[in-house]
Amino acid sequence: MEILVCIKQVPDTAEVKIDPVTNTLIRQGVPSIVNPFDKNALEAALQLKDKHGGKVTVISMGPPQAKEALKECLAMGADQAILVSDRAFGGADTLATSYTLAAAIRKVGSYDLIFCGKQAIDGDTAQVGPEIAEHLGIAQITYVAKIEVNGDTVSVEREYEEGYGIIEGKLPLLISVVKSINEPRYPTIKATMKANRVEIPVWTMADLDVDEQKLGLKGSPTQVRRIFTPPQRTEGVVIQKATAWESVSVLIQKLSDAKII
Amino acid sequence: MAIKVNQEECIACGACLSVCPFGAIVMQDEKAYITEACTACGACVDTCPVEAILREKEDKVVAMDKHQYKDVWVYLEVGEGKLRNVGLELLGEGRKLADGMGQSLASVLIGHNVERLAQDAFAAGSDKVYLVDAAELAQYNTDSYTATLFDLISNYKPSVILMGATNDGRDFGARVACRVGTGLTADCTGLGIDEATGFVSWTRPAFGGNIMATIICPEHRPQMGTVRPSVFKKPALDYTKKGELIRVVSKIKQEDMRTKLIDMIHVCTVSCNLEEAEIIVSGGRGMCKPENFSLVEELANVLGASVGASRAAVDAGWKPALHQVGQTGKTVGPKIYFACGISGAIQHLAGMSSSDIVIAINKDPDAPIFKMADYGIVGDVLEVLPILTEEFKKIKSA
Numbered sequence: 001m002e003i004l005v006c007i008k009q010v011p012d013t014a015e016v017k018i019d020p021v022t023n024t025l026i027r028q029g030v031p032s033i034v035n036p037f038d039k040n041a042l043e044a045a046l047q048l049k050d051k052h053g054g055k056v057t058v059i060s061m062g063p064p065q066a067k068e069a070l071k072e073c074l075a076m077g078a079d080q081a082i083l084v085s086d087r088a089f090g091g092a093d094t095l096a097t098s099y100t101l102a103a104a105i106r107k108v109g110s111y112d113l114i115f116c117g118k119q120a121i122d123g124d125t126a127q128v129g130p131e132i133a134e135h136l137g138i139a140q141i142t143y144v145a146k147i148e149v150n151g152d153t154v155s156v157e158r159e160y161e162e163g164y165g166i167i168e169g170k171l172p173l174l175i176s177v178v179k180s181i182n183e184p185r186y187p188t189i190k191a192t193m194k195a196n197r198v199e200i201p202v203w204t205m206a207d208l209d210v211d212e213q214k215l216g217l218k219g220s221p222t223q224v225r226r227i228f229t230p231p232q233r234t235e236g237v238v239i240q241k242a243t244a245w246e247s248v249s250v251l252i253q254k255l256s257d258a259k260i261i
Numbered sequence: 262m263a264i265k266v267n268q269e270e271c272i273a274c275g276a277c278l279s280v281c282p283f284g285a286i287v288m289q290d291e292k293a294y295i296t297e298a299c300t301a302c303g304a305c306v307d308t309c310p311v312e313a314i315l316r317e318k319e320d321k322v323v324a325m326d327k328h329q330y331k332d333v334w335v336y337l338e339v340g341e342g343k344l345r346n347v348g349l350e351l352l353g354e355g356r357k358l359a360d361g362m363g364q365s366l367a368s369v370l371i372g373h374n375v376e377r378l379a380q381d382a383f384a385a386g387s388d389k390v391y392l393v394d395a396a397e398l399a400q401y402n403t404d405s406y407t408a409t410l411f412d413l414i415s416n417y418k419p420s421v422i423l424m425g426a427t428n429d430g431r432d433f434g435a436r437v438a439c440r441v442g443t444g445l446t447a448d449c450t451g452l453g454i455d456e457a458t459g460f461v462s463w464t465r466p467a468f469g470g471n472i473m474a475t476i477i478c479p480e481h482r483p484q485m486g487t488v489r490p491s492v493f494k495k496p497a498l499d500y501t502k503k504g505e506l507i508r509v510v511s512k513i514k515q516e517d518m519r520t521k522l523i524d525m526i527h528v529c530t531v532s533c534n535l536e537e538a539e540i541i542v543s544g545g546r547g548m549c550k551p552e553n554f555s556l557v558e559e560l561a562n563v564l565g566a567s568v569g570a571s572r573a574a575v576d577a578g579w580k581p582a583l584h585q586v587g588q589t590g591k592t593v594g595p596k597i598y599f600a601c602g603i604s605g606a607i608q609h610l611a612g613m614s615s616s617d618i619v620i621a622i623n624k625d626p627d628a629p630i631f632k633m634a635d636y637g638i639v640g641d642v643l644e645v646l647p648i649l650t651e652e653f654k655k656i657k658s659a
Contacts, residue, residue, distance in 0.1 A: 011284070011468070013468050013469030013471065013588075013608075014469065014606065014607060016468055016471045016607075017471075019279070025468065025471060025472060027284045036589075063297055085297075086297075087297050089297065090296070090297025090298065090299055091263070094435070094445065095438070095442070095443075095444060095445075098439065121469060121588065122467065122468055122469075123447075123467060124447065124448060124466070124467065124469075124588070125435075125447035126431045126435070126447060126448075127434075127438075127447055128435075129435075130432060130433070130435035130436045131435050131436070131438070131439040133436070134407075134436045134440055135439065139404065139519035140403055140432070140436070140520075141403075141520055142428070142431070142432045143428050143432070155523075157526075158428075159428060159583070160428055160525070161340070161427060161534065162340070162341075162525075162527050162528075162533075163525065163527040163528040164525075164526045165524070165525050166522070166523040166526070167520050167521065167522055167523065168521050168523055169519060169520035173520075178582070179582070180582040216297075217263055217299075217300075220444070221442075221443050221444030221481035222444035222446055222476050222478050223301065223477055224300045224302035224303075225303075225455065225476060226302070226474070227302045227304050227473070227474050228472065228473050229471070230466065230470070230614070232632075233632070233633055233635070236631070236634045236635040236636055237635070237636050237637065238626070238631055238634075238637040238638075238639060239636070239637065239638050240626065240638070240639035241640075244638075244641065244645045245648055247638045247639075247645065248638070248645060248648045251620070251638055251649070252652050252656070254636060255620075255636065260597065261653075261656060
């Protein structure tokens with residue numbers, strides 16, 4: 001089975017802090033990581049490969065330093081990694097990003113399944129996966145929590161607001177996964193060292209069959225107009241009495257004074 | 262509209278480096294350079310003390326004749342034979358946008374035997390309802406719903422489309438936007454009209470809720486966005502209001518659908534319908550043991566609330582993932598949110614920051630949740646919860 005996994009290198013948003021004086025993001029010292037949901041996507045791909053055989057290829061679009069993220073994926077067990085990188089891709093929104101990645105996927109050639117994480121933790125859009133499927137003209141199933149492949153039939157559990165739906169589809173298919181699908185494996189030290197020596201191919205605009213007008217900023221219908229830090233909530237009432245009883249009665253009184261109850 | 266640094270003017274003060282939310286500026290040989298991570302947000306332009314950073318105007322390829330596109334549309338999602346709340350919430354917001362733009366507000370209703378729901382749309386302020394009703398559309402399906410909405414857009418050309426940022430809304434919203442070739446802003450928490458241009462301004466959290474971004478879609482139509490449920494209030498429903506019902510014939514055939522819903526497993530009762538809950542009681546690591554989660558559930562029971570859980574509680578196996586509130590779980594916006602033994606990591610806050618009132622119970626007075634809480638009790642949650650439950654019981658029976 002030929003499996004592609006799309007991954008993104010993201011800043012670890014848990015480590016991002018706001019400078020209280022300038023009210024801007026402090027990025028210094030914030031580590032870059034493989035988007036956590038993408039690791040679940042890779043793990044799902046590796047498990048299918050373990051069971052059915054085949055090949056797992058990871059693809060990322062990003063700056064040259066995204067090679068580090070791809071190396072981590074190789075260390076986890078991916079067979080091949082490709083970086084799609086060019087100044088012309090910079091500033092892309094989800095439409096331009098998915099257009100570029102779809103072009104790279106076409107260049108890879110044959111595939112049975114494409115895996116994505118449900119969303120990236122820096123942008124949180126959850127749009128690039130479905131848009132890749134649309135560009136490629138293949139079917140998709142998003143928010144997948146369990147997957148089984150039988151011949152060319154794929155059966156999944158998809159998360160809904162109220163529960164799970166059992167959905168069936170045929171290969172080829174794009175699947176985006178949620179965190180609960182699996183626990184991503186840790187790379188061994190040996191595999192990490194081996195991955196570090198791999199020369200990762202970089203595909204630029206010249207390598208892809210693309211229309212330059214649809215790339216990067218130029219190809220992005222949406223534009224960021226303004227970035228700001230969210231207004232802080234006004235400091236609330238903190239109750240700390242000698243006993244839990246007293247604290248609760250103060251709270252109830254305050255809630256009733258504010259006509260909340 | 263790319264951002265450029267005029268290297269001759271740059272004095273290497275570094276002011277732009279610290280304001281760039283994307284880390285897209287580097288200093289080399291005492292000059293600032295913009296890298297490909299730039300999204301042209303312009304934060305640096307205003308900061309540069311010597312005006313060395315400029316926004317370059319590029320000749321945009323005119324993608325479409327924007328003037329053909331008018332009206333604000335709201336996609337109404339149907340769940341369990343009823344309209345999901347988020348659709349009604351968006352009709353309230355859509356009304357404001359439509360009035361501001363001097364255009365009509367229309368609803369899109371797709372399904373089977375759903376005509377009766379059109380009256381709810383009119384009651385919530387919709388001037389028109391586009392109804393596509395067919396047996397093939399009885400269940401949500403990515404392919405059939407994408408094709409149906411795409412057809413409606415091609416024929417009726419709306420200027421704006423609002424959809425709920427639900428699992429289905431995010432599933433086919435992106436496909437529709439891609440098929441049309443327009444922009445889609447995900448998971449918005451604020452909507453407005455940009456005064457200078459008249460475009461819809463879509464505001465959304467990014468970087469795990471650390472920053473907010475306002476996004477516009479200047480040259481492409483329709484301007485599309487998914488909007489987070491429970492952020493906006495449902496408008497008052499007035500069933501004396503009438504509107505125009507436009508029946509559109511479905512072109513969908515069974516073989517157009519490449520995936521098939523075989524079965525639905527409802528693991529949810531009221532207790533985990535977090536998106537539509539008015540009150541949520543959530544528990545975290547501070548509950549210490551799975552058995553103690555019953556204290557959270559008892560309070561929820563008394564209040565008729567849904568039960569949420571922090572990532573720590575879900576990872577520990579105390580609650581299934583469907584209950585998880587936060588960036589990796591659900592985003593909620595109830596009237597009252599109880600955070601019990603939840604420290605308040607940024608990822609959790611990202612999922613519940615649009616709650617009206619936050620009540621936190623935690624033994625650590627320095628826990629970040631208290632910065633977010635309107636009311637906080639510093640104390641042992643295992644001691645406080647049973648008393649709180651008792652008190653609410655008394656109030657209810659009074």
